[in-house]
Amino acid sequence: MEGEILKGHLDMIVLAALGSGPAHGYAAIETIRKTSQGALNLPEGTIYPALHRLEASGLLSSHWEQSPAGRRRRVYALTRKGVKALADQRTTWEQFSHAIAALLGASAHASP
Amino acid sequence: MPAPETIRAYLDDLSDALGFDSALCCRVRAEVEDHLHEAVADGAPERDAVTRFGPVRDIAAQFAEASLTVQTKTAGITLLLGILGVYFAMRGRVAWWGVSDALRHSLIAAAFVPVMRVAFWVALLAGLLCWAFANRIPGARCELRKSLFWVVLLGAGATVASVVGVATDIVLVGVRISATAWTASTLLPGVMVTGEILLSAFLVRECWVLAYRVSAGSRLIDARSGASRDGGPGFR
Numbered sequence: 001m002e003g004e005i006l007k008g009h010l011d012m013i014v015l016a017a018l019g020s021g022p023a024h025g026y027a028a029i030e031t032i033r034k035t036s037q038g039a040l041n042l043p044e045g046t047i048y049p050a051l052h053r054l055e056a057s058g059l060l061s062s063h064w065e066q067s068p069a070g071r072r073r074r075v076y077a078l079t080r081k082g083v084k085a086l087a088d089q090r091t092t093w094e095q096f097s098h099a100i101a102a103l104l105g106a107s108a109h110a111s112p
Numbered sequence: 113m114p115a116p117e118t119i120r121a122y123l124d125d126l127s128d129a130l131g132f133d134s135a136l137c138c139r140v141r142a143e144v145e146d147h148l149h150e151a152v153a154d155g156a157p158e159r160d161a162v163t164r165f166g167p168v169r170d171i172a173a174q175f176a177e178a179s180l181t182v183q184t185k186t187a188g189i190t191l192l193l194g195i196l197g198v199y200f201a202m203r204g205r206v207a208w209w210g211v212s213d214a215l216r217h218s219l220i221a222a223a224f225v226p227v228m229r230v231a232f233w234v235a236l237l238a239g240l241l242c243w244a245f246a247n248r249i250p251g252a253r254c255e256l257r258k259s260l261f262w263v264v265l266l267g268a269g270a271t272v273a274s275v276v277g278v279a280t281d282i283v284l285v286g287v288r289i290s291a292t293a294w295t296a297s298t299l300l301p302g303v304m305v306t307g308e309i310l311l312s313a314f315l316v317r318e319c320w321v322l323a324y325r326v327s328a329g330s331r332l333i334d335a336r337s338g339a340s341r342d343g344g345p346g347f348r
Contacts, residue, residue, distance in 0.1 A: 045166035049174035
């Protein structure tokens with residue numbers, strides 16, 4: 001999928017990846033990749049600044065944990081505000097995608 | 113500069129790029145290190161892992177954007193609180209001490225009191241504008257650069273005005289103390305003036321750190337904008 005499209009929805013994608021529970025950055029990226037069956041193949045490094053930004057906005061909280069290999073890792077989770085933001089964005093997205101699907105469907109039928 | 117091919121080289125380049133903010137640098141390095149080692153543990157060669165993560169300068173610029181947006185907001189409110197702290201220390205001292213004849217008839221006081229008042233109001237106005245700018249920093253990169261510049265400029269203006277206000281206040285307190293016999297009641301105003309000086313020093317330090325980080329971070333952001341415009345690596 002085109003980078004510009006993904007960029008516009010990066011925050012929603014990251015929030016959705018953490019919707020099923022707390023995760024560190026790598027796990028969140030894996031969730032995005034697997035759930036989208038490879039369609040959302042983001043440059044991995046772009047997820048982390050988004051995580052920092054969403055945390056600063058109060059939509060995520062985070063804490064350090066020890067990985068099985070003994071390294072420090074930052075685990076992120078949705079805050080209450082983040083859960084609400086995700087629900088709002090999901091509703092907006094559904095309305096938007098229905099509208100676009102209807103528009104594209106209508107133009108496809110009208111085409112000779 | 114050739115692209116790093118190993119995790120160590122990538123992390124070192126990233127640390128260099130984010131060296132203007134040691135706390136951010138430390139956190140990012142730990143997070144990225146864990147990510148890259150996870151990728152390698154999942155079977156990716158080191159070179160692929162670092163390539164997939166993205167160009168160092170591009171990633172560093174994104175971290176700088178996210179971090180500077182937060183830091184300017186914090187600096188805006190810190191500055192405003194600092195200026196108000198200086199104001200309350202001044203008012204508290206006047207309330208405690210009252211206005212003396214030594215100041216009423218002093219030429220120095222006649223010259224310095226208006227300067228102190230103007231300096232305080234300039235500091236407060238610049239501090240409020242700085243805080244307002246910091247709280248409406250936009251997402252667009254060109255607008256972000258402009259807003260960061262204004263936040264630093266207004267913050268510096270507020271800090272300088274606050275320092276001028278405190279300096280004139282020190283002179284006035286000096287005039288007052290020189291005309292007063294030393295008693296226990298002289299001690300509290302002295303402590304308050306010391307508090308004002310410490311607050312001013314803190315504001316100068318905060319402003320300096322912010323200016324340094326914005327300057328270094330902006331260079332990264334500019335370099336990324338240039339790379340994106342030229343069709344180079346970026347989040348296109």
